[in-house]
Amino acid sequence: MSKTIIIRKGLDIKLLGEAEKVKSGVDFASDFVIKATDFHGLTPKLVVKIGDKVKAGTVLFFDKNRESIKFTSPVSGEITDIVRGEKRKILQLNIRATTETQYEDFGVKDAGKLNADEVKNHMLTGGVWPFVKMRPIDVIANPSDKPKAIFISAFDSSPLAPDYDYVLHGENAAFQAGITALSKLAPKVHLTVNGAGAPDAVFANAKDCQINKITGKHPAGNVGTQIHHIDPINKGEFVWTVNAQDVVIIGRLFLTGKFDASRVIALAGSEVKAPKYYKVTLGTPVKKLLADALKDGQNRIISGNVLTGDQISADGHLGFYHNQITVIPEGAEPKFLMTKGWMEPGFGKFSTNRSYFSWLMPGKKYRMDTNLNGEIRNFVVTGEMEKVFPFDIYPMQLIKSVMYKDLDLMEKLGIYEVAPEDFALCEFVCTSKIDIQDVIRKGLDEVYTECM
């Protein structure tokens, strides 16, 4: 156990609607969806067609460029639709689930006794490989790469995030099996826990990994922050990351031989009447979850958290990598300058600087809407991003280098170490309202096509 890493920069955005620690089930829903768009940069190659019967674990499609990476069905049932977009690009597969889930049997395996290739093959055929992402670029890992380490964050510090200590409590066996499997793939597995409190036994007793402690404001829980402070990525190196909940899904594959993609998600946000936790399966429709659960008004439903999640409709589905559904009010109403706009005193307006009087109430929790709170401008204000960006990287200079596509400079300024989610807070505080995560994603794409 190494010493605690203290993150001094960052920002905790206090929002209303934190999920109460109650797990509820949800009525059986039948129309599950796997969105190919959840996997950035993927060109899917279909294996199934409409009308095919699948079991949980049956391959739906694979990656055209890396054929060993397979995507499997989270439930058993029938393929009802394949939704395509422009140029017949596959957007999503709809699956009508049967009430009784049937699983493909991949065979029970003891990860501790397998070698790296066997673990890898088992994960690839079982459909859990897409849970492993790589840095740089922040896409699904290349099975052929040799990562220098695998990083797992044992907590999520983003606003209204689910509490992993609560969510994974009691999953010790599956979590440990997952860690053991991953430990075969890289020289080192780093499990980083929140140093502010005592982590749950599921993390504290984990073996086959190095446990690190980190404390501080968001983004201390982001795996990118942890990598940067524990073992930063240099050019030519790879680090893999897996979400803690997904480690459990990987573990279950080894323990039971089944692809059991159930997870506990938080339904949170100021517009949820009774925010709490739900046990659902990947690709679950949110419709039943949200029925009668929301307050009136125009709401935005987000799969994921408010900083990095995807906007979905009321008929939408839980994203592949998401552990929460957040509902906040839309803010499409123009705001008059004196009452709600830029000249108001601003007692209820959250801001990192103190130009609004909300600094008088430091403990207040906010009901924030999706209004941009201003217009898009050129960069003017400097120094604000540095306050919330705990990397030894110059955020604004990196963003600008991406904007004018200077690959050489991007590399030098540290593009290999970052993922769009690391810039979520920069985007939040930006006075000029620039979509920074989008810019960084474009930069990473550029690097991927040009340099890798």
Add this chain to the structure above:
Amino acid sequence: MKAIEKMMRKMEPDHHGKWAKFHPVWDGFFTFLFTPGETTKKGSHIRDGIDLKRTMFVVVMALIPCLLFGIYNTGHWHYVAVSGNFDLPYWDQIGDKIIYGALQVLPLVIVSYGVGLGVEFAFAIKNGHPIQEGFLVTGMLIPLIVPADVPLWMVAFATVFAVVLAKEVFGGTGMNVVNVALTARAFLFFSYPTMMSGDKVWMSGLSDVANSPEGFTGATPLGELATMATNEPIYSSIDAFSAKWSVWNSMMGYIPGSVGETSFIMIMLGAALLLYTGIASWKIIFSFFAGGLAIGYLLNATAVNGYMELDPVHHIMLGGFAFGAVFMATDPVTAAQTSTGKYIYGFLAGAMAIVIRVLNPAFPEGVMMAILLMNVLAPLIDHYVIQSNIKRRMKRLKTA
């Protein structure tokens, strides 16, 4: 509010109609009245409450104390000039002074805003981009850094020059290299030196007074100090200077000078607002003063003439030093952008300002030059700061 919004919507020019070109103008007014209902699409779904308008609004608020004091101070020195009585009590004839000062200063503000915003709107229409907020602050800064007597047409000229050549040609707010307000002042300073320096312009109305009493001069403390470094000093020693212009007077601002720059106290009020809200960089302000004081003490230690003996604390309260530190050097667009760079930039600018003042008697005041010079050098400072970050990363690669 709904009624106003409805009215505005009615006036919105159609994007295909004959008034389409003027959409930015309408947009400028609409977004002034209403923060638009535009929402986030992806990425961060919530955004900080601040926008550029609020930022600029806070800076304008911070300038108000300087403006109000400047109005009164202009009135005071006008009555000193016409009466020829240098020792006229400061807080006397308050009403008269305010009225005179307001009549002298407010037209400057109106002309500066009117002309500057006119140019901004013209460019917005021509280029089809939205009106950007940068000029809200520039328009207030320009009247505060010129003598109250400067003719309005000159202010108009200088504003047009600065907005077009210092800002719009580079792409508007956020793209400029040098501070726009200081460019306006530099334009006036070099084009109409008789209206921007000497001993006739600093007391409003002095040039109209036919016969001043024997020994009466309208020079600023800095103008008088500049003579100390020449062969014809007007004071026998620096103590004689301090007897006439005490530290107290320059701290309160009871001295002649450009409209808004004289009162250290009022500037510090503005600085307090800017620093507390987090709008201005304390690093720049702090290091600017540190640079000025450091050079001041260095000159004290190596003094060969009376000017070099001036107390550095007195130095930074004279002229535009504090105003430059708080409102000019901190302009985020033209200052250094990296954290370390801000310290270096501020320190050098402050140091340079005092160096120009003391060692170059041709320019009694050096703050404007110093900041403009450092504006140009800021990218270079940033470059080296960033290079050190890059080197650190390269080193890690090698050891790994």
